[in-house]
Amino acid sequence: MTTAVTTNEVTLAVSTVIFALGPEGLRIPLVRRIRQPFEGQWALPGGPIETREPLEAAAGRNLLETTNLRSTYLEQLYCFGDVDRAPGERVVSVVYWALVRSDEAELAVEGENVRWFSADDLPPLAFDHNVIVDYALWRLRTKMEYSQIAHAFLGETFTLAELRRVHEAVLGRPLDPANFRRQVEASDAIIATEQHITGGRHRPPRLYRYDTSVALTDNGPLNKKSEARRVVS
Amino acid sequence: MTTAVTTNEVTLAVSTVIFALGPEGLRIPLVRRIRQPFEGQWALPGGPIETREPLEAAAGRNLLETTNLRSTYLEQLYCFGDVDRAPGERVVSVVYWALVRSDEAELAVEGENVRWFSADDLPPLAFDHNVIVDYALWRLRTKMEYSQIAHAFLGETFTLAELRRVHEAVLGRPLDPANFRRQVEASDAIIATEQHITGGRHRPPRLYRYDTSVALTDNGPLNKKSEARRVVS
Numbered sequence: 030m031t032t033a034v035t036t037n038e039v040t041l042a043v044s045t046v047i048f049a050l051g052p053e054g055l056r057i058p059l060v061r062r063i064r065q066p067f068e069g070q071w072a073l074p075g076g077p078i079e080t081r082e083p084l085e086a087a088a089g090r091n092l093l094e095t096t097n098l099r100s101t102y103l104e105q106l107y108c109f110g111d112v113d114r115a116p117g118e119r120v121v122s123v124v125y126w127a128l129v130r131s132d133e134a135e136l137a138v139e140g141e142n143v144r145w146f147s148a149d150d151l152p153p154l155a156f157d158h159n160v161i162v163d164y165a166l167w168r169l170r171t172k173m174e175y176s177q178i179a180h181a182f183l184g185e186t187f188t189l190a191e192l193r194r195v196h197e198a199v200l201g202r203p204l205d206p207a208n209f210r211r212q213v214e215a216s217d218a219i220i221a222t223e224q225h226i227t228g229g230r231h232r233p234p235r236l237y238r239y240d241t242s243v244a245l246t247d248n249g250p251l252n253k254k255s256e257a258r259r260v261v262s
Numbered sequence: 263m264t265t266a267v268t269t270n271e272v273t274l275a276v277s278t279v280i281f282a283l284g285p286e287g288l289r290i291p292l293v294r295r296i297r298q299p300f301e302g303q304w305a306l307p308g309g310p311i312e313t314r315e316p317l318e319a320a321a322g323r324n325l326l327e328t329t330n331l332r333s334t335y336l337e338q339l340y341c342f343g344d345v346d347r348a349p350g351e352r353v354v355s356v357v358y359w360a361l362v363r364s365d366e367a368e369l370a371v372e373g374e375n376v377r378w379f380s381a382d383d384l385p386p387l388a389f390d391h392n393v394i395v396d397y398a399l400w401r402l403r404t405k406m407e408y409s410q411i412a413h414a415f416l417g418e419t420f421t422l423a424e425l426r427r428v429h430e431a432v433l434g435r436p437l438d439p440a441n442f443r444r445q446v447e448a449s450d451a452i453i454a455t456e457q458h459i460t461g462g463r464h465r466p467p468r469l470y471r472y473d474t475s476v477a478l479t480d481n482g483p484l485n486k487k488s489e490a491r492r493v494v495s
Contacts, residue, residue: 080271110316123343163483251393
């Protein structure tokens with residue numbers, strides 16, 4: 030695990046786009062590069078893979094080393110391999126994306142070389158990392174519409190207002206509360222519990238939960254393997 | 263373009279799953295391995311990438327060299343990087359999938375070391391290629407339900423019966439014609455033309471076409487780049 034992989038002609042790297050929901054919307058942590066190329070510019074956390082390290086474990090390591098966090102949602106996004114994406118060498122990057130809850134993100138520490146940015150308002154990043162983040166944002170927003178991905182930003186149970194705020198923050202636009210309630214109630218994936226928020230309110234809001242029989246990361250036949258890896262990473 | 267990439271510790275390869283629709287359902291071409299490991303076993307077409315070759319161009323080359331075909335649909339599927347997927351070395355494979363029409367597939371030549379197999383009834387393949395094909399099949403079947411991917415198997419215009427036969431062949435089960443017609447007519451993606459099949463029939467079937475303003479390979483912000491590459495590959 031300690032020998033960095035360098036190749037004769039192609040370097041294989043893993044990078045990770047980490048999304049967290051803050052009060053002002055989607056945020057991602059970036060790392061300042063301390064060497065050339067792009068010295069001083071911000072970049073996605075990542076680096077060359079180790080010879081005996083599974084790809085997903087490398088992504089988990091990026092996440093842990095950058096933010097001191099582990100993610101419940103870590104999935105392969107895309108492999109970026111443009112010939113000229115790194116100056117002077119061929120670097121192919123397998124990119125993962127991770128989603129962390131806001132209470133988890135609060136545990137993350139910023140430093141001189143690690144800082145959280147608004148995902149929609151990034152500086153010019155090293156390499157093709159702006160393209161990668163744009164693609165990850167597009168995938169996240171597309172996937173919100175047909176999957177349980179919002180779950181990764183929520184606790185075990187949540188109110189409809191909390192769920193709506195996650196959707197609004199990811200989509201970057203307000204949603205009509207009544208329409209949203211109708212959509213959720215028509216969905217099989219979200220289940221009303223008998224619990225309500227405790228407190229002195231006249232009509233305390235009901236708590237909901239996701240149908241956990243459906244996997245959060247749906248990779249069909251790859252799921253089982255992926256689950257096994259998650260324990261390690 | 264002629265120097266094969268070998269790396270000190272990790273080999274980066276591209277493999278391609280090629281689906282065609284034949285009269286008996288989905289078929290894929292495989293290549294017999296002529297060297298160790300897995301000598302004599304069938305495998306997906308592929309090999310190490312060239313230092314200056316874009317990943318998608320390598321996949322297009324796999325397709326062309328194996329089948330003498332070019333595909334209108336060529337998309338990245340997943341990057342497979344398990345540490346022990348190849349005996350004695352670390353090989354990370356970026357896998358693409360291609361869809362070809364049956365009239366195109368008829369142009370493909372079989373040889374001693376290239377043969378077409380039923381996608382649902384494969385022999386034990388080299389490496390983890392059975393897992394890769396299972397994943398590609400799952401993705402294809404899932405994607406049929408929410409995208410225009412069936413278009414890749416059809417000509418510019420088609421009858422509802424032709425479209426239904428594509429769905430049936432991919433899903434591997436019969437579909438109710440009346441229900442299928444209702445679903446298609448409710449969809450914005452499929453447009454009725456004023457043309458009908460020519461011939462001596464009393465009520466010649468109407469021809470339909472896809473809404474071509476929607477890209478077949480929908481990778482959001484990556485689409486434009488991908489289209490540009492397609493011309494090259």
